[in-house]
Amino acid sequence: MKILVLISNVPDTTTKVKFKDNEFDKTGVQWIINPWDELALTRALELKKAAAGKIEKVAVAMVAEKDGEPTIRKALAMGADEAIRVDTKPKDSYSVAAELAEALKDQDFDLILVGLESSDYNGLSVGAMLAELMGINSVSAVSGIDLDGDKLIVKREIDGGYEKLDVQMPFVAVVQKGIAIVPLIPNMRGIMQAKRKPINVVAAQNIEPLVEMVEYELPKPKPPVKLVETAEELINLLHIEAKVL
Amino acid sequence: MILAYIQNFNGKFKKASYEIASYASAVAKMAGTSVLGVVLGSVAEDDIKGLEKYGVEKLIHIENANLTPFDPKVYSHVIAQIAEKNDITGFVFTNNNEGRAIAPRIAARFKAGIVSAVTQLPDSLSPLTITKKVFTGKAFAKTVVKSDKFVLTLFQNSYGLVENPVSMSVESMDIDVPAPAIKVLEQNVDTSGKIPLTEAELVVSGGRGMKGPEYWGPLEEFASLIGAATACSRPVADEGWRPASEHVGQTGKIIAPTVYFALGISGAIQHLGGVSNSKYIVAINIDKDAPIFEAADYGIVGDVHKLLPQMIEAYKKMKAAEN
Structure with missing residues (x-):
């Protein structure tokens, strides 16, 4: 079985977001693997380790220009075997999914994992879009994946609970909370090995985005908190002023 | 028309179902058109009737054994066929587990720009321009959809219910519903009645x-x-x-x-x-x-x-x- 994890390169989640000339200001920003994708990769590597020999390889793919490579190296240091980089700046969900669909045309991954959303533009769409463009199955709200013999068992969150599924491969799984608890931290050996692992750079198709962000704004400063002394005052404010209790 | 995917929660509608109808109705009004509601699977009759209060003028209701279990590929194939037979300019879904699983597939299929987790109405139409939160709430981005068709997913509870009573026609359609590629091995649902x-x-x-x-x-x-x-x-x-x-x-x-x-x-x-x-x-x-x-x-x-x-x-x- 071959697993591919889609990763994106995002600013560290504690970054103070600023804009300059109507673009995200990258000055001094630390870049990381999108946290959800990092957990997806962690799970893929856990499966590979647990079921020795069943999983041939775990690869990662990213749509990014060359400046995304340090983040790809981090994924390789975590333990991914190889990487694909589609050489273009990611624009919108559609163009990213379409570039990936093209780059993966001749590949034979059985399972493609991707995190619920990227912590920057919060698009939430690349995984299921890619499945549609590739004509394969997709499952969203995936909170667990296990191997049972040669079969994958997918845990999906549903309204008020969860279900365990058998999904026909190949498929895209959009993963969320529960998929893995703590991201795998690369060790020294992993970091050294990562330097020699291949990153296959694929030329982009230059697919036009369908959505464009034209203007950014920071949230308006909100009025200061109204502090009160007693529980009674608080309940009364919520009842009389806010009218919510 | 604006296609609203009205989610069926195990044979019933919930607030999210009526909320998406309300939202679609407001978007349709801006666009000078009407709402085409789509409901998949059987739903209590009173619940269906309730959609009239929220501006759904036409409802396509499909019942078919292949609609269970929920397979996003099957659902998007069904919705796409309905859209192809009607003049749809925009799609709206609830931004929950099910909506998020289908909406991007529809967007890819129709090459329609998608804006996810919106919390308000568009600022304007043609081109569709809408403000959404980015960087997990740390900023807002004015987003423009450049394709002819658009897909929006609405953040649950952000728009609320807005009544707009109309009279609704309910139709079925002869549609190809492929067999699901997903098998449910086990299901575990909380029946304690706690509020999700x-x-x-x-x-x-x-x-x-x-x-x-x-x-x-x-x-x-x-x-x-x-x-x-x-x-x-x-x-x-x-x-x-x-x-x-x-x-x-x-x-x-x-x-x-x-x-x-x-x-x-x-x-x-x-x-x-x-x-x-x-x-x-x-x-x-x-x-x-x-x-x-x-x-x-x-x-x-x-x-x-x-x-x-x-x-x-x-x-x-x-x-x-x-x-």
Whole structure:
């Protein structure tokens, strides 16, 4: 079985977001693997380790220009075997999914994992879009994946609970909370090995985005908190002023 | 027309179903067109009838054994066929597990630009321009869809119900419903009747300041008294004080209740990312410098263990005075 994890390169989640000339200001920003994708990769590597020999390889793919490579190296240091980089700046969900669909045309991954959303533009769409463009199955709200013999068992969150599924491969799984608890931290050996692992750079198709962000704004400063002394005052404010209790 | 995917929750509609109808109806009004509702699978008749109140003029209702279990590929194939036979300019879905699974497939299929988790109506149409939160609530982006068709997913609870009574026609359609490629091996659904976090109007949430799982009694009592769901911060879920399903924040559930009570929660930026869509944030924390007070609308600097029982009493007193 071959697993591919889609990763994106995002600013560290504690970054103070600023804009300059109507673009995200990258000055001094630390870049990381999108946290959800990092957990997806962690799970893929856990499966590979647990079921020795069943999983041939775990690869990662990213749509990014060359400046995304340090983040790809981090994924390789975590333990991914190889990487694909589609050489273009990611624009919108559609163009990213379409570039990936093209780059993966001749590949034979059985399972493609991707995190619920990227912590920057919060698009939430690349995984299921890619499945549609590739004509394969997709499952969203995936909170667990296990191997049972040669079969994958997918845990999906549903309204008020969860279900365990058998999904026909190949498929895209959009993963969320529960998929893995703590991201795998690369060790020294992993970091050294990562330097020699291949990153296959694929030329982009230059697919036009369908959505464009034209203007950014920071949230308006909100009025200061109204502090009160007693529980009674608080309940009364919520009842009389806010009218919510 | 604007196609609204109206989610069927096990044979019933929920607020989210009527909310998406309300939202679609407002978008259709802006576009000078009408709403085509799509419902898949059998739903109680009264619930279907209820859509009339929220502006659905035409409803396509498909029932077919292949619609269970939920397979996003099958559902998007069915919705696409309906769209192809009607003149659809825009699609709206609820931004929940099911909507998020289908909407991107529809967007890819029709090469329609998608804007996810929107919390308001478009600023304008042609081209569709809408403001959405980015960087997990740390900024807003004015987003323009350049394709002819658009897909929007609406953040649950962000628009609410807006009545717009119309008379509705209900039709079925002869449609190809392929067999699902998904088999359910096991299902586990909570039947306790508790309010799901993502739907709750009121949420009472506890953080590390609660000190330990044994102190949750008063928090639960207060929540149940006011009809709220309970939630918690990440450290609380990580410590196992509360189930992981209660964790709200950037890596947990993202919610938009009317009131979010943050009790003993310091308000780390990752936590705020999950609750910043709340209409009101009420904070109680012993530390007056806790960042939660910068996000809060109302608050008390004090000991949550002393204050919770007093809040229970104050609420009871307020309700008694009302009657």
